[in-house]
Amino acid sequence: MIGGESAVSRNALVIIAVVIVGAALHWMSAILTPLALAFFLMVMIDGFARVLCQRIPGLKPRGALVVALLISAVVLSVTVYAVASNGAGFAAQLFAAAPRLNAVIAQVASNFGVRVPPTLQELINQLNPISYIGAVGAALQGFASGSVLVLVYLGFLLASRANFTKKALALFPHASEFEHAKVLFTRVRDGIESYLWIQAVTGVIIAVASWVAMEVVGLHSAGFWAFLIFVVCFIPVLGGAVAGVMPALFALIQFDGWQQALALFIALQSILSFMGNVVQPRMQRDSLNIDFVVILLSLAVWGAIWGIAGMFLSTPLTLTAIILLAQFGGTRWIAVILSADGEPEPDPVLPRPRLAAPESPASQAVTDM
Numbered sequence: 001m002i003g004g005e006s007a008v009s010r011n012a013l014v015i016i017a018v019v020i021v022g023a024a025l026h027w028m029s030a031i032l033t034p035l036a037l038a039f040f041l042m043v044m045i046d047g048f049a050r051v052l053c054q055r056i057p058g059l060k061p062r063g064a065l066v067v068a069l070l071i072s073a074v075v076l077s078v079t080v081y082a083v084a085s086n087g088a089g090f091a092a093q094l095f096a097a098a099p100r101l102n103a104v105i106a107q108v109a110s111n112f113g114v115r116v117p118p119t120l121q122e123l124i125n126q127l128n129p130i131s132y133i134g135a136v137g138a139a140l141q142g143f144a145s146g147s148v149l150v151l152v153y154l155g156f157l158l159a160s161r162a163n164f165t166k167k168a169l170a171l172f173p174h175a176s177e178f179e180h181a182k183v184l185f186t187r188v189r190d191g192i193e194s195y196l197w198i199q200a201v202t203g204v205i206i207a208v209a210s211w212v213a214m215e216v217v218g219l220h221s222a223g224f225w226a227f228l229i230f231v232v233c234f235i236p237v238l239g240g241a242v243a244g245v246m247p248a249l250f251a252l253i254q255f256d257g258w259q260q261a262l263a264l265f266i267a268l269q270s271i272l273s274f275m276g277n278v279v280q281p282r283m284q285r286d287s288l289n290i291d292f293v294v295i296l297l298s299l300a301v302w303g304a305i306w307g308i309a310g311m312f313l314s315t316p317l318t319l320t321a322i323i324l325l326a327q328f329g330g331t332r333w334i335a336v337i338l339s340a341d342g343e344p345e346p347d348p349v350l351p352r353p354r355l356a357a358p359e360s361p362a363s364q365a366v367t368d369m
Contacts, residue, residue: 010330018334026305033309038153040192040313045072045158047193065158079227188323191288192316198283203233206275210243213267217260219251235311236295240276244268290318291340 025032049068053059059067172178211226219225225247232239248265252258290298298318302310310317318338326335326344335344 011333014331014334022301022305029306033306034149035153036306036313036317037150037309038157040196040316041150041154042157042161043189043192044196045069046161047189047196048072069158184323184327188320191319191323195288195316195319198280198288199234202275202280202283203230205279206230206233206243206271209271210247210268213264213271214247216267217251217264218255219247219260219264220254225250236299236315238299238311240272244272288315288319289339289341289344290315290322291338294318294338 045065045068048071049061049064052064052067053061056064168178168181172181207226207230210229211222214222214225229243229247232242235242244265245268247268248261251261251264255261295315295318298314299311302314302317304310306313322335322338322344325331325338332344336342338344
C-alpha cells in the first residue's frame with residue numbers, strides 16, 4: 001500500500017512539474033522561442049555540413065560548416081527576395097479581383113437571404129483597418145527583431161559548438177556516463193534531423209505537384225502559392241488543411257465559374273491525401289514513434305505556449321521529450337503514452353552507470369558531438 005501511495009505521489013509530482021514547466025516556457029516565450037529556433041537551425045546546418053563531408057572527399061568538418069552556412073544564407077536571401085517580390089504582385093492581383101469578390105459576396109449573401117449584400121469596400125470600412133495599422137506594425141517590428149535575435153543566437157551557438165565536447169566531459173566525467181549521454185544526444189539529433197529531412201522532402205514534392213496543378217488551371221501567383229504550401233507543410237495537420245483549401249478559395253475569386261476551383265480543390269486534396277497517407281507514413285516508420293493523437297495535442301499545446309513558432313517546432317520538441325522522458329523510471333510512463341507503439345526507445349539504451357572511480361574517456365570518441 002505504501003508503495004502504491006508513493007507511486008501515485010511521484011506521478012502527481014511529475015504532472016505538477018510538467019504544468020509548472022509549461023507555464024514557465026510560456027512566460028519566457030520571448031526569450032526561449034528565438035533560442036529554440038536558433039537551435040533547430042543549427043541542427044539543420046550541422047546535419048547539412050555532415051552530409052557535405054560524406055559526399056565531398058577531402059572536405060574538412062570546419063570547411064563543410066562554412067560551405068553549409070554560405071549555402072543556407074544564399075537560400076534564405078533568395079527566399080526572402082522571392083516572397084517580397086511576389087507578395088507585392090499577389091496583393092495587386094487580389095485588389096484587382098475586387099469586382100469578382102463582390103460578386104461572390106453577393107452570391108453568398110443571397111443564399112443566406114440577405115437582400116442588400118455588402119460590397120468589399122463596405123466590409124473593409126466596417127473592419128476599420130486603420131485601427132489595426134499600429135498592431136500590424138508592432139507585429140512586423142516584433143518579427144524583424146525576433147529574426148535578428150534568432151540569427152544572433154545562431155551565431156553564438158555555432159561559435160560555441162567547439163566547446164560542447166569539453167562541457168560534456170566536465171558534466172559526465174565517467175566513461176560510462178559519458179557514453180550514455182552521447183547515445184541520448186545522438187538519438188535526439190538523429191530524430192530531429194530525420195523529421196526535418198522528411199518534412200523538407202515531402203514539402204518539396206507537395207509544393208511542386210501543387211504548382212503543376214495550379215498552373216494547369218491558370219491560377220495567378222502559382223509560384224508564390226507553392227512556396228507558401230512548402231512552408232505550411234512543416235506545421236502538422238493544420239498546414240495541410242491550409243494548403244488544400246486556400247488556393248481553391250482564391251481560384252473561386254479569380255475565375256467566373258466554379259469548375260476551376262473545384263478541380264484545383266480535388267487535385268490538392270488528392271496530392272495531400274497521397275503524401276499524408278502513403279508516402280509520409282513509410283518515410284516516418286523508422287524515424288518517428290509518436291502517436292497521431294499526440295501530434296495533434298502537441299500542436300495545440302506548443303501553439304498555446306509559443307504561438308506559430310511552437311507549431312513549427314511541436315513535433316521535434318515532442319520527439320525530444322519522449323526520448324528524454326523514457327530514460328527515467330518516474331517519467332517513463334509518459335513516454336510510453338506519447339509513443340505510437342508503446343516502446344519509446346528504438347533500441348536498448350545503455351544501462352545507467354554506477355559511480356565508480358573516475359575514468360579517462362577518450363576525447364576522440366566525442367568529436368561527433
